[in-house]
Amino acid sequence: MIDPMLTDYRVRQREYLLEISRALTAQLDLNSVLRRILEAATELLASNVGLIVLRLEDGSFAPRATHGLPAQLLPVFAPLWADAPERDYEGSWIVPQLDRKVAAIARAGGLGLQQTVAIPLIVGDRLVGLIYIFRATSGNFTANDRQVLQSFADQAAIAVHNAQLYQQVTNEKQRLDAILEASADGVLILDAALHITVFNRALARMTGYAAGPTIGLLHDQVIVIAAKRAGITLREAEAGGWPLSSNSSLYVEGDLRRRDGTQAPVGITYAALFNRDEQLVNIIANVRDMTHLREADDLKNTFISVISHELKTPVALIKGYAGTLRREDARWDAGTVRDSAAIIEEEADRLTQLIDNLLDASRLQAGALKLNKGDVALDQLAAHVIEKFSVEAQTHPLALEFPPDFPIVPADAARVEQVLSNLINNAIKYSAANTRIRISGRVTPREVIVTVADQGIGIPLEEQARIFERFYRIDDALTRRTQGSGLGLYLARAVVEAHGGRIWVESRPGQGAAFSFALPSE
Ligand code: ADP
Secondary structure, eight states, X not given: OOOHHHHHHXXXXXXXXXXXXXXXXXXXXXXXXXHHHHHHHHHHTTOSEEEEEEXXXXXXXXXXXXXXXXXXXXXXXXXXXXXXXXXXXXXXXXXXXXXXXXXXXXXXXXOOOOEEEEEEEEETTEEEEEEEEXXXXXXXXXXXXXXXXXXXXXXXXXXXXXXXXXXXXXXXXXXXXXXXXXXXXXXXXXXXXXXXXXXXXXXXXXXXXXXXXXXXXXXXXXXXXXXXXXXXXXXXXXXXXXXXXXXXXXXXXXXXXXXXXXXXXXXXXXEEXXXXXXXXXXXXXXXXXXXXXHHHXXXXXXXHHHXXXXXXXXXXXXXXXXXXXXXXXXXXXXXXXXXXXXXXXXXXXXXXXXXXXXXXXHHXXXXXXXXXXXXXXXXXXXXXXXXXXXXXHTTSOEEEEOOSSOOEEEEOHHHHHHHHHHHHHHHHHTSOTTOOEEEEEEEOSSEEEEXXXXXXXXXXXXXXXXXXXXXXXXXXXHHHHSOOOSOHHHHHHHHHHHTTOEXXXXXXXXXXXXXXXXXXXX
């Protein structure tokens, strides 16, 4: 006959295990699952105290859940997790000197701990912890008791394993989130239906959209390529059946429309992520800001067109005059030969000047503009410079206005001469014949200021900052007719700033321009 007590016991055990399995699948909070396991185990085994000790990452052990054990008594149980369990000769895990330790604990805590059973929690072949059950009554835990406890231990091991996996996944996700957020490139993750699920900070900065509100929107509601330059857009690719497999990526380059309507040059790479059943799970887009590349590209194009234009003119003149002079069927009088040679020389000088400017500009970019400072009297320097413009002064009278006793400043004379020549040259180029050019000096407590003022075409306000940029020339009829590489003011500013000074322009269109630079007098 079946013992009704035993049947009842089995039923209750099954119920508990079932309940714990449910708890296991329903929630991932390890502490409450372990506590539930202890409750059930202690009750079924008619015990009053239970304890679960878990192995930490560093290999040591620590208590994780207790039952029937007042918190203040917990330190008394410390010997149970002080030493790591060992394997016995059969390979089973045992707690060294368990009985001795429990006896000491019982004494120290004034507890009746008559029987103890410790069952290892094993995941695979890893020991992840131990479950202890204590009984105050005498007698031994039976084989049946141990079996019951083993089934709870298995559940606990699963719970620990799940929690560890969950922790691992959470850590990985946090790490990934941190990487995505910190990435300098924009990152966008779409679900299979092209809804945005991740929108990182860099992308928010690039597009002007806040990350939060974009989540859940469709890709095309946020990412709009206004002007495509290369590749194919996501929409075009999709129409063509993209993506077919995990390894296919997509690239599109163009101007991304920002929230405020402005555009930003970008390159976007889309990669498709499939699951094992070959279903599309995500599309991951990497958005690279191409502003700098585009600027570099534009600069290179400008450079090539300016240089080819600027080189062609003098070379054509030199070639023309040289070819004419060496014609064998013609005899040239001395005057013609001299004039032609003068033009050849002038054009060769212009070429040298251009090459020097280019070299200076590239040195500047390499951060290597060296100043050779000495004592410079700017009034004398200016007088010396205008002597060189004696030919031009016939059409553009040059007036020098410096106060007496103009201070001597520490400067690189050759470089400052270059700046002044440049400003005077521009004043001549950009003003009509028979208008005066004034070169004046001023002294302030800390600086000396030199101004070159003309009565020429002037410069619109919106262009005034840009004319100091590399290769920048105002696009108007006169500029187009005059030669220039757009490097003069760029170099002038670099030289002045290398001295710790400033350069600026005051001008109104049609009313001339006054370029000034200030150099520190100390
Ligand atoms: P470049 O004269 O070789 O073109 P610069 O760097 O010296 O190059 O000058 C840049 C542009 O600034 C010029 O192309 C011209 O449009 C404008 N600019 C410079 N100086 C003057 C001036 N005195 N009056 C009017 N426009 C000027």
